[in-house]
Amino acid sequence: MSASSTASAVDASEAAPARGAGRPRSAEADAAILAAAIEEFAEHGYEGLRVGAIAERAGVAKSTLYRRYPNKTDLLQAALWQARSTDPPVPHTDSLEQDLFVVVRRLRDTFASDDIGRLIPTILEAGSRHPEFASAHREYITERRRGGLERVAAAITDGDLPDDTDVQLFMDMAVGAIFYRSFVSGAALDDDTLHELVRQTLRAHRR
Amino acid sequence: MSASSTASAVDASEAAPARGAGRPRSAEADAAILAAAIEEFAEHGYEGLRVGAIAERAGVAKSTLYRRYPNKTDLLQAALWQARSTDPPVPHTDSLEQDLFVVVRRLRDTFASDDIGRLIPTILEAGSRHPEFASAHREYITERRRGGLERVAAAITDGDLPDDTDVQLFMDMAVGAIFYRSFVSGAALDDDTLHELVRQTLRAHRR
Amino acid sequence: MSASSTASAVDASEAAPARGAGRPRSAEADAAILAAAIEEFAEHGYEGLRVGAIAERAGVAKSTLYRRYPNKTDLLQAALWQARSTDPPVPHTDSLEQDLFVVVRRLRDTFASDDIGRLIPTILEAGSRHPEFASAHREYITERRRGGLERVAAAITDGDLPDDTDVQLFMDMAVGAIFYRSFVSGAALDDDTLHELVRQTLRAHRR
Amino acid sequence: MSASSTASAVDASEAAPARGAGRPRSAEADAAILAAAIEEFAEHGYEGLRVGAIAERAGVAKSTLYRRYPNKTDLLQAALWQARSTDPPVPHTDSLEQDLFVVVRRLRDTFASDDIGRLIPTILEAGSRHPEFASAHREYITERRRGGLERVAAAITDGDLPDDTDVQLFMDMAVGAIFYRSFVSGAALDDDTLHELVRQTLRAHRR
DNA sequence: TAGTAACCGAGACGGTACGTCTAGTCTTGTC
DNA sequence: GACAAGACTAGACGTACCGTCTCGGTTACTA
Numbered sequence: 001m002s003a004s005s006t007a008s009a010v011d012a013s014e015a016a017p018a019r020g021a022g023r024p025r026s027a028e029a030d031a032a033i034l035a036a037a038i039e040e041f042a043e044h045g046y047e048g049l050r051v052g053a054i055a056e057r058a059g060v061a062k063s064t065l066y067r068r069y070p071n072k073t074d075l076l077q078a079a080l081w082q083a084r085s086t087d088p089p090v091p092h093t094d095s096l097e098q099d100l101f102v103v104v105r106r107l108r109d110t111f112a113s114d115d116i117g118r119l120i121p122t123i124l125e126a127g128s129r130h131p132e133f134a135s136a137h138r139e140y141i142t143e144r145r146r147g148g149l150e151r152v153a154a155a156i157t158d159g160d161l162p163d164d165t166d167v168q169l170f171m172d173m174a175v176g177a178i179f180y181r182s183f184v185s186g187a188a189l190d191d192d193t194l195h196e197l198v199r200q201t202l203r204a205h206r207r
Numbered sequence: 208m209s210a211s212s213t214a215s216a217v218d219a220s221e222a223a224p225a226r227g228a229g230r231p232r233s234a235e236a237d238a239a240i241l242a243a244a245i246e247e248f249a250e251h252g253y254e255g256l257r258v259g260a261i262a263e264r265a266g267v268a269k270s271t272l273y274r275r276y277p278n279k280t281d282l283l284q285a286a287l288w289q290a291r292s293t294d295p296p297v298p299h300t301d302s303l304e305q306d307l308f309v310v311v312r313r314l315r316d317t318f319a320s321d322d323i324g325r326l327i328p329t330i331l332e333a334g335s336r337h338p339e340f341a342s343a344h345r346e347y348i349t350e351r352r353r354g355g356l357e358r359v360a361a362a363i364t365d366g367d368l369p370d371d372t373d374v375q376l377f378m379d380m381a382v383g384a385i386f387y388r389s390f391v392s393g394a395a396l397d398d399d400t401l402h403e404l405v406r407q408t409l410r411a412h413r414r
Numbered sequence: 415m416s417a418s419s420t421a422s423a424v425d426a427s428e429a430a431p432a433r434g435a436g437r438p439r440s441a442e443a444d445a446a447i448l449a450a451a452i453e454e455f456a457e458h459g460y461e462g463l464r465v466g467a468i469a470e471r472a473g474v475a476k477s478t479l480y481r482r483y484p485n486k487t488d489l490l491q492a493a494l495w496q497a498r499s500t501d502p503p504v505p506h507t508d509s510l511e512q513d514l515f516v517v518v519r520r521l522r523d524t525f526a527s528d529d530i531g532r533l534i535p536t537i538l539e540a541g542s543r544h545p546e547f548a549s550a551h552r553e554y555i556t557e558r559r560r561g562g563l564e565r566v567a568a569a570i571t572d573g574d575l576p577d578d579t580d581v582q583l584f585m586d587m588a589v590g591a592i593f594y595r596s597f598v599s600g601a602a603l604d605d606d607t608l609h610e611l612v613r614q615t616l617r618a619h620r621r
Numbered sequence: 622m623s624a625s626s627t628a629s630a631v632d633a634s635e636a637a638p639a640r641g642a643g644r645p646r647s648a649e650a651d652a653a654i655l656a657a658a659i660e661e662f663a664e665h666g667y668e669g670l671r672v673g674a675i676a677e678r679a680g681v682a683k684s685t686l687y688r689r690y691p692n693k694t695d696l697l698q699a700a701l702w703q704a705r706s707t708d709p710p711v712p713h714t715d716s717l718e719q720d721l722f723v724v725v726r727r728l729r730d731t732f733a734s735d736d737i738g739r740l741i742p743t744i745l746e747a748g749s750r751h752p753e754f755a756s757a758h759r760e761y762i763t764e765r766r767r768g769g770l771e772r773v774a775a776a777i778t779d780g781d782l783p784d785d786t787d788v789q790l791f792m793d794m795a796v797g798a799i800f801y802r803s804f805v806s807g808a809a810l811d812d813d814t815l816h817e818l819v820r821q822t823l824r825a826h827r828r
Numbered sequence: 829t830a831g832t833a834a835c836c837g838a839g840a841c842g843g844t845a846c847g848t849c850t851a852g853t854c855t856t857g858t859c
Numbered sequence: 860g861a862c863a864a865g866a867c868t869a870g871a872c873g874t875a876c877c878g879t880c881t882c883g884g885t886t887a888c889t890a
Contacts, residue, residue, distance in 0.1 A: 019856085021856080023854070023857095023866045029866090045336070061867065063869085072846080118335055121331045124390055125328040142392075166403065173384045176384035180387075184348055197376065200380065203410065204407040228834070229887075230836080230887055268839085439862095466851090475864060477865095542804070552806060555806055586798040586801050586808070587822070588794075590799070611790065615825065618824045642838040643839030645840075683843090687874080688840070693871095693872080
């Protein structure tokens with residue numbers, strides 16, 4: 001998958017029409033393809049994914065599919081990207097600990113989901129192999145971290161954390177642990193563990 | 208791939224000869240195949256891995272390869288298992304902080320190295336797609352963590368950490384942050400940062 | 415392709431306009447399409463003929479092309495028909511032998527020419543696969559033979575050849591030999607050979 | 622089709638085994654493929670020829686087929702070449718005219734046959750486009766002409782034709798006429814016509 | 829020392845998905 | 860209406876690669 005094609009696929013769903021000459025691409029086909037890709041992926045997994053099956057399920061010719069995505073990987077990537085849900089705002093209650101718990105629980109659930117969860121290592125690997133790819137990846141990660149980051153920054157303003165708190169490292173310790181257990185060690189990540197994680201992260205930075 | 212076949216493949220390299228009649232298997236071929244598999248895996252990733260390429264690189268016929276491993280996945284698994292390296296012992300000085308710094312620095316350097324470092328996201332990705340992969344991978348990780356884990360456990364015995372310290376979580380917060388910055392965010396990981404990381408991890412668990 | 419559609423396509427270039435409402439068809443497009451078709455056909459043969467390439471070469475949209483001809487075969491047929499050239503008249507001097515020599519030399523030169531000469535085997539091949547092609551092709555051939563045929567017929571009237579001469583066979587022996595050497599055996603066809611050919615053809619039919 | 626691949630295909634059926642390492646190609650597959658190709662060609666013509674259909678009919682994987690022939694055209698060429706029948710010897714009776722009649726009738730029948738007849742224009746066209754191809758073609762033609770040529774040469778020895786007869790031109794006039802009528806004009810070629818053709822060719826060269 | 833069982837290299841084989849390509853049709857907006 | 864542009868359906872093509880198989884030939888143990 002090339003970064004450019006991904007970018008265009010991503011833009012397509014959001015950018016202005018910018019219609020040129022000729023018959024416009026069928027929006028129905030767009031949607032049907034992505035939906036079919038998600039469904040086939042869910043049913044057969046990555047290894048069992050067949051381009052022909054996606055096209056058939058979408059009720060579309062294979063060439064219609066290849067006009068949009070240069071290959072199977074790109075297609076799947078776009079489908080999963082489009083299927084991502086936008087994060088709800090991070091709560092800001094009186095309890096910093098409780099708010100951070102919401103953040104990490106949400107992260108755990110995302111990582112544990114079938115679609116995004118399976119996608120992340122793939123993106124990581126692509127990024128490690130094609131540096132230009134890593135940026136798209138980082139963009140996504142940065143986005144998902146923002147809510148938590150802002151809550152921590154607010155905690156400093158509120159006086160809940162010292163002024164010189166390293167906000168990034170604060171988050172990296174919490175997120176890193178979840179990431180690590182989700183994708184590397186596979187160790188348990190139940191709510192109690194998450195609570196403990198938040199507590200310790202806070203204790204590490206408070207004085 | 209079945210667990211049993213994996214086990215036998217793994218054992219094969221270490222079990223007793225149990226020689227029967229006929230020409231024995233070439234030990235050179237054994238080694239060449241595993242080495243070639245690792246190299247091809249590192250170069251092309253799981254998706255780009257070609258059995259034919261491994262055979263060719265090993266200077267061996269494809270059938271020689273399939274006589275040893277029932278399929279591509281098993282072969283790769285065996286290769287990765289065999290390629291695991293043994294860590295030097297973790298120091299145990301008077302300074303827990305200093306000893307842990309050695310552990311995390313070693314980890315950072317490993318992740319930053321050309322060979323292992325580049326392999327890890329690939330292994331991760333392969334593991335996410337092929338669950339049977341993940342277990343081999345986890346075993347490897349567990350092994351590499353043991354040194355650090357033991358040092359933390361000793362710290363409890365020494366009275367440097369409370370008795371009820373969650374050793375696993377302790378390590379996951381430190382290792383997770385390094386992992387995250389190495390492979391995900393790409394943020395800085397200089398020695399100062401590592402020191403700070405160790406300090407905060409300790410502070411989080413001490414009372 | 416049906417015979418009727420061919421006929422209409424052929425007629426189209428010569429029939430009265432019969433203008434209805436709306437924008438009239440572009441005469442420039444008409445010409446450009448046929449010219450482009452001939453050129454593409456000469457360059458790539460029937461098998462290598464791409465409708466898209468013809469349209470592009472003609473500077474015309476594919477739909478403009480399909481508005482005129484129902485399919486590739488019909489288009490090519492119309493193009494070849496339109497591209498037929500008219501021969502100069504066959505001389506009628508006192509010397510039948512000399513006149514026939516002019517005919518066969520002209521034929522040889524045509525076959526040896528870059529444009530027509532290279533086109534003929536291609537047309538032949540297309541005709542062998544697409545019978546509807548063969549007829550158009552035969553009409554063309556018949557046309558080009560007429561001059562020579564008439565000269566031979568005149569020779570009978572003049573008393574230079576017997577009344578019962580098989581005019582067609584007479585021509586076929588001469589033309590066939592030239593055709594054969596030009597496109598099949600590649601044997602020499604210098605003026606001496608042509609003279610000898612004419613002489614023998616005449617001797618064969620005179621008594 | 623490349624000349625080399627054709628040559629190898631042709632040689633394969635006649636050359637020595639020359640077995641190298643590895644599993645030898647299945648002779649059954651060889652035969653089944655060629656047979657299936659001929660049958661599919663006969664049933665659906667060139668345009669309707671599907672590689673997949675040939676493979677299926679031959680009970681062979683498509684890859685087995687492509688291992689032998691680089692493309693559809695080459696395969697068909699080989700199939701038709703292999704299906705060619707060897708000419709029986711040209712008779713040498715007291716009647717030169719009668720013997721030559723056998724030759725030309727045989728030629729006419731060959732040209733009129735479905736397989737060879739349809740093949741010749743294709744070969745011609747390929748030869749005109751790829752000069753290196755023309756040689757294979759000429760070889761075939763030369764072979765088929767030899768019988769007739771030898772009979773004419775014998776006629777000179779026998780005193781049936783003058784010593785200075787141009788044997789090649791003699792044949793070209795007869796063969797050319799048949800060629801021309803078979804592939805170009807499509808004019809009748811019944812036995813009477815052939816008799817007349819032979820008679821005139823003889824008259825042309827006798828004194 | 830001869831057999832013989834299992835190995836080895838080489839490469840063909842069945843099967844199957846991929847991504848490409850083309851013909852002919854359809855759908856836009858523009859002239 | 861014609862036209863340019865280009866998307867669309869349908870389906871064949873030729874490639875790639877896996878895991879299996881079939882050869883000729885080799886290598887060590889065993890009778």
